[in-house]
């Protein structure tokens with residue numbers, strides 16, 4: 001690293017003179033911005049710059065450590081010396097060059113004889129002054145204490161869809177037979193056995209409700225219009241506060257200029273109702289005294305997100321998040337959070353987040369989760385409406 005850009009020592013005389021004079025407003029101090037190379041080399045995040053042929057033009061110290069190769073060696077190398085030619089990082093770089101946009105992928109794996117890292121967040125940015133050059137930032141997410149994964153959940157959603165169809169078909173008919181038979185028994189059997197018949201009827205109803213919920217996973221095409229997401233959130237907040245979240249304080253941090261979401265209003269209500277309900281349940285389970293749920297909307301400029309299995313990054317500029325100050329997602333279910341029937345609640349069905357994942361996948365959106373004790377956030381990246389679509393009130 002080059003020399004320290006700021007003068008560190010003041011001479012003793014200067015200090016004494018300053019103490020003797022009466023206090024006076026300090027003259028404005030000129031802001032001195034350290035040299036870019038100094039900043040980059042001090043940055044704890046690995047950063048490299050590649051030229052149009054993917055040769056390393058620059059690497060900072062963090063990149064040297066991350067890649068396990070010295071800066072002088074890197075200067076003689078290309079990215080393909082470190083990763084195979086079909087590695088997703090190269091696809092991402094191609095997308096950056098083609099679209100001249102920033103592209104990020106939050107869950108990349110680097111696996112080669114020299115390098116083994118899982119769950120790496122990679123962001124590529126074009127450098128307009130240097131045609132074809134790409135600035136690549138990498139971050140080892142497994143090192144972080146928090147869970148912060150970006151998932152498209154398409155496979156989870158697909159497995160649920162198939163299962164839903166089978167369940168609905170195979171379970172509903174016999175179930176109504178069982179229910180009817182139990183009802184008949186209720187009126188004909190002696191008192192002690194009547195209780196058992198009621199139990200059968202009630203349990204049949206419970207299964208029926210579960211199957212009905214599963215049916216929502218069906219493969220029906222969704223109708224999408226321009227949805228005002230603030231109205232959706234407002235509706236969800238009102239529902240929550242008049243019921244399960246009556247004792248919880250809500251913060252709303254909205255970007256009023258946010259364009260409409262290209263989505264299905266009712267399904268988006270379902271999504272946010274599930275997220276807010278989970279947040280409220282976490283707060284009450286954790287016996288949090290000042291329970292708080294924060295709903296946020298924001299517009300994310302410029303960034304395109306890489307989608308696993310697709311060579312076209314998606315433009316999802318609308319970010320809507322639900323944050324709570326509950327105890328955090330239990331460690332043992334973090335990796336299967338969005339799978340159906342995964343629950344830590346005695347009365348939970350574990351279908352809420354599976355449904356959220358399915359709906360967001362149908363919208364072409366993405367979900368990010370970050371959780372630690374005292375702060376859990378679900379961030380949804382949603383597509384924006386094009387100008388000619390009618391707005392749903």
Ligand SMILES: Nc1ncnc2c1ncn2[C@@H]1O[C@H](COP(=O)(O)OP(=O)(O)OP(=O)(O)O)[C@@H](O)[C@H]1O
Pocket residue numbers: 274278279282324326327328329330333337342343344345347348349350351352353354376
């Ligand atoms: N905000 C949150 N804070 C802490 N844990 C959460 C949060 N959201 C979800 N979870 C965890 O994820 C699990 C799965 O959530 P999901 O909504 O899929 O099912 P559920 O809430 O248990 O049941 P259901 O939604 O079907 O009533 C929950 O049981 C809980 O352990």
Ligand SMILES: [Mg+2]
Pocket residue numbers: 274277278351352353
């Ligand atoms: Mg739930």
